[in-house]
Amino acid sequence: YRSAGNIEAAMAAASGSGDKIQNTMKVLEEYAIESSIAKVYGSEMLDFVVDEAVQIFGGYGFHEEYPVCRAYRDSRINRIFEGTNEINRMLIIQMLMKRAMGGQLPLIPAAMKLTDEILAGPSFEEAPEGVLAREAGVVANSKKMFLQAAGGAVQKFREKLADEQELIGALSNVVMEIYAMESCLLRAQKAAATKGEPASQTMIDSARVFINDAAERVEHEAKRAIATIHEGDMLTTQMAVLKRFAKRAPVDTIALRRRVAAAVQSQDRYPLEGR
Structure with a gap:
């Protein structure tokens, strides 16, 4: 919610002049840390939520006719694609330290x-x-x-x-x-x-x-x-x-x-x- 709002506001501010693609890349680079945080935290929170949902449904949580079964099955891939959560954890600290050393x-x-x-x-x-x-x-x-x-x-x-x-x-x-x-x-x-x-x-x-x-x-x-x-x-x-x-x-x-x-x-x- 917070990250998306910040990125959308920055995109709108950068769309007024200059090269649109270049401005977009600058915004995405600026919010790379927040994007990694959102990816890791969101995917792991989703896993927690769907696991709790299956627990609430009990044995029915494993039946295909209940949507919670598909949610449980589909959630696992989110910690792997778009950069594994382990890689994104490394990037968060690397980017923080790089910006700190550069005075940003x-x-x-x-x-x-x-x-x-x-x-x-x-x-x-x-x-x-x-x-x-x-x-x-x-x-x-x-x-x-x-x-x-x-x-x-x-x-x-x-x-x-x-x-x-x-x-x-x-x-x-x-x-x-x-x-x-x-x-x-x-x-x-x-x-x-x-x-x-x-x-x-x-x-x-x-x-x-x-x-x-x-x-x-x-x-x-x-x-x-x-x-x-x-x-x-x-x-x-x-x-x-x-x-x-x-x-x-x-x-x-x-x-x-x-x-x-x-x-x-x-x-x-x-x-x-x-x-």
């Missing part, structure tokens, strides 16, 4: 700012306010976890980072989760701002659940990456820093999931359509 993405200044923050120690900030303010803080801290892990990876492996495929996979997983978390957050906040919180409550509940679950996955992958990069006392120190960034208030996701499920049942359809 401000990752290096952000990493330097993070180092200053770590050395300064924890700060005591006021509780955030506004719709999904706590979740916005979780997303911000997830970005810090990525910078922490990616910065250590670049310092240790430098030009040989491309050989560390498992590490790149973990870093890519963090990047994809952050992009999905932020997209979910922005869409829910936009809906609340335009339609009001009561009308957007199901989307807000969904965002809270997703961001909470995604933050756990980010922490797991960041730990895996940092354990690969550091050892000894440095590893202990880095894990303590990671724990600081991963700290967040507990969320009752069971109650939130029940509310989302109730919205689905009451409307008898996907409850976020047109939101």
